[in-house]
Amino acid sequence: MNNYRMTNLFLMLLLLLACGKESRTPNIPDPEPPQPKEYTFTSVPTWADEFDYEGLPDDDRWGYDVDPQNNGWGNNELQYYTEKRLENARVANGVLTITAIKEEHGGLGYTSARLVSRGKADFLYGRFEVRAKVPPGRGTWPAVWMLPTDWAYGGWPASGEIDILEHVGHDQDVVHISVHTEAYNHVAGTQKTATKKIQNATTDFHRYRVDWTPDYIRGYVDDVQLFSFSNEGTGFKAWPFDKKFHWLINIAVGGNWGGQQGVDEEAFPASMEVDYVRVYGLIEN
Structure with a gap:
């Protein structure tokens, strides 16, 4: 091969290498996903019940759900929820006590209470805390x-549910924080939930909290976050949480979840104690 051919071949190789370099995709990192907006809340409650009085729960804050048809609330529950009955819902010594009792009432074998703030205190967004x-x-x-x-948005679960604290006695060291929507619920096997093991959940008070904003719902136990659910922006089937909600406080007996391992009749009367419930308003930034 003469020098002329060798020179041309060398130049062609250099040209190919140069073209190859120019055609490579630049090493540009993927953009960071947008971070959700962080919200703040008022430093003092905008609504609360400190239970610093005696007798029945405050009528200005609480009403009652009762079940005259004894339909088990769709969960095969065994209790009859009473209204304004001190044996089932009493405030004393700075604490609300909800008590489930084994006794015949209204055709059922247990009584209990289900307090609701519906129509008295309804909320759209905020920080919700219970001790x-x-x-x-x-x-x-x-x-x-x-x-x-x-x-x-329609009946359950289409219009949503927010569980700040949920507990079942057969798993007594575990507490749950959850949401339910049409897209995400336990019936469909898509429920969004988080659990935390607490060795003394039944002997000590703990603080349970949900921060509800237009963009996310986050759950905490003793200020430790364990749950997060984001607004996907896909509509009410995933996020019905743009309407007013209200508090519920109750003890159910048995049912599809609570009674999965049966009911120990010797465990009754059984009481949940509530030191306070507080709502801190969302601050619009």
């Missing part, structure tokens, strides 16, 4: 939670 101690005993199912006031 509570749950009862031991297989078959108990206490909860502090929230339901929609107007059911604008």
Whole structure:
């Protein structure tokens, strides 16, 4: 091969290498996903019940759900929820006590109470906190939670549910924080929930909290975050949480979850104690 050919071949190789370099994709990192907006809340409650009085729960804050049809609330529950009955709902010594009792009433074998703030205190967004101690005993199912006031998107679960504290006695060292929507619920096997093991949930008070904003719902136990659910922006089937909700405080007996391992009749009467419930308003930035 003469020098002329070798020179041309060398130049062609250099040209190919140069073209190859120019055609490479630049090493540009992927953009960071947008971070959700962080919200703040008022430093003092905008609504609360400190239970610093005696007798029945405050009529200005609380009403009652009762079940005259004894339909088990759709969960095969065994209790009859009474209204304004001190044996089932009493405030004393700075604490609200909800008590489930084994006794015949209204055709059922247990009584209990289900307090609701519906129509008296309804909320759209905020920080919701409760300090509570749950009862031991297989078959108990206490909860502090929230339901929609107007059911604008239809019946459960389409209009949503927020569980700030949920507990079942057969798993007594574990507490749960959850949400339910049409897209995400336990019936469909898509429920969004988080659990935390607490060795003394039934003997000591703990603080349970949910921060509800237009963009996310986050759950905490003793200020430790364990739950987060984001607004996907896909509509009410995933996020019905743009309407007013209200508090519920109750103890159910048995039921599809609470009674999964049966009901220990010796565990009753069973009481949940609530030191306070507080709402801190969302601050619009």
